[in-house]
Amino acid sequence: MAVRKQIFSLISLLSIAVLIASFQTTSVSALSLDSHHHARDLHHHDIVAKKKRSTKQKRCKSRPAPSSASAPAPSKSAAVAAAPAPASSSHPAATHSSTPQAASPPPPPKTTSSPPPKASQSSSGSSQSFASFMPNKALLGWGADPSGINQWLHMDVYYNWGPTPSTQGAAPKFMPMLWGTKNTDTWTSQVLNSPNPPFAVKSFNEPELPGSGSLSPSDAAGVWNQLLLPLVKKGVQVGSPAVTSDSGAKPWLNSFFAACNNGLPNCGARFVDIHYYGQNAQDLISFVEDMHNTYGLPIMVSEFACQSFTGGAPSTQSQVDSFAGTVTAFMQSTDYIIAYAAFGAINDIESTGVAATNSMFNGNSESPNALAEIYYPVLG
Template sequence: MIHPTKLVQILSSLAVLGSTFTFFQYAPTTLAKHGARSNDHDHHRHLAARRSVAQAVRRRTGSKTNLIKRGADGSKCRVKGQAYTPPSVSTSTSTTSDSTTSTTSTTSITTQSTTVWSSPPPTSTVPPASSPLPTSSAASGPVVAGDWAASSGNNGQNWGGWKNQGKKFGLAWPNGNWAGSSDSNYIGNYIGSKTSWYYTWSPFSVSSGDSLGIEFVPMLWGPNQVSDWWGQQGHWPNTVKNAFFFNEPNEQSQSNIAAGASVQYWMNDYLPLRNKGIALGSAATTNAPSGVQWVMDSISACKQYGNAAADCQPDFAVCHWYSTQVSDMQNYLWNYHQTTGLKIWVTEYACQSYSNLPQCSNGDTWYLHQTMAEWMDSQDYILRYSPFGAMENLQGVNQDNALMNPWGSITDLGNWYIWNS
């Protein structure tokens, strides 16, 4: 686990067709070279993607995209059980470090334009910064399935693309959009007969993947990505039918926000997607005990602040899992489903020991992936899954889990997933 580096403010001024657009956004300190992949692939945790919202300008000029990503110094992990309280928010919910998760992403892309949402809709009921979060016991028992009637009419079960519809396997894809069809790391080489969807840990899609018919699932990674979230919605492909909320909010090195503090982002920035028929996934939590607790506490806090119960409820759950035993993963996913009352998207998993358990061998890794893919395909309550990961460097995760070689070509495990899983 690694702490992110400090963020710096970037001012970007663009002039097109006689009109001047000025954008202010917060961006991380590490900038990739213009039109090239960043060499900063040495961090174990997620690297949040950032870029300007002026996508149409870059398309017209034909210029390649600058990638801006957040680095991490890897100095230390927070002590397990240490509480965290966001500034100006009083809450009974604390974040807990988890030694069993991992994510990376450095993605930014332009897609076809639709109707642009230039600004958020009127604000919904959210907690004032000074209000304490009432204590929640929501995670003490399973939720009755009837309590989870989602207004989107989707419930995370609809496919938005036309390629491999009905297949659960998808790509966790942090590789950007620069690869062409002749490149080994071209997303088209990772579709086969099984890949039906992908996500980028961000609101930026991959236009080549969109044109090939796989569904894009946008993610509101955390509070610092809100401006990108609104700016990109007009550029999403029409394959978007589902979305993800915050990335590992119960983990200090990730979006790291208390459940009560997340309510304003859910209500004001995320919930409006339901009016467009998009199903809302929960935050993607780690498999620490604090993960499912965070989801339950966020729903409870949302309702306690006076919002309608239906508005506070996700349409499906999103979770991550890292360990070594197939039976542990199966039990964890079943318990997550039982506790939340929701069907599940598993958007990161790998055979990786972060404890005193022995590290997975290559044989162990293959066994976990093959067994779990077959098992998840057979479980009605598991809607989609995407292993970690389709990237050149797994950022500290056991490299035997890689679907992509360090030079960009697909691995044997990757080939197995896209053709045989």
């Protein structure tokens, strides 16, 4: 009898164990949009240091340039002194604690590498709105001491790869930038929720490059809809993610536009933002034309220099001056180009992998030199 009771008790315990196991579930962790950035903490001088990358970038096949590009380069030449030592950061370094754990966006539709339909908004419409904001198309990428920018007051607008101005003192107008998925608390408080929204903002920096922005199209689309789309709806001129002339740039941008799925052409971007580094002015012109023909939007060239990262000798001063003259003639005479920023207002420019001949500083003074005056006639 005792044995029978023991067997019955054992069977009961086994039944309870099986019942409990059948109700157990496995928890699944939510994906954070910026989890792949946790090991990175790039300050804007580190951002430009990505120019040291050794990976070969392919440029678009050259096409005959418009007649405006054939204008002879100015004979003016400048001997550029070595750049000064790096200055202190022009904006606070990002901290990971400020990055919200954004909810995963809904599954995007199946994407392809084909470009989206061209925007119904004409290029001239956006260009006209930029005409009063940047009448000289003179955009300055500032990576130097904040106090030096007061020597560049003739420039229309500047940016510093961050969301807040470098200085509260005298300076050109400021354009905020959401570089990636960091600093989003600052972006939200200072830009997104500002009672006085900016006229225009820049978005993600070279997201298609592993050594730079390194952001997937779907993750970028989720952050865009959360932190940039509300600005679009307020009438802010929001630029597309800034892509390069790398062969993977257009496929990335096409996938990004498809992944947004917010009902707006090109996710609501009002202009296409691009970067170019190379020693052939005609290649730059062809790249700009191709991007405009593909997307039908105004173009902002927010980084470029006469610099090759595929080997070869550094550009001489005469080569840089000639490049600058040809490019400037094209930029100034092309209606759909709303602004351009030569990469050269940077302390210790050689540490970024760019030759000192591209510097736009007069030695240690951070004042515009002769090359700056070639790029920007308004400074002359």
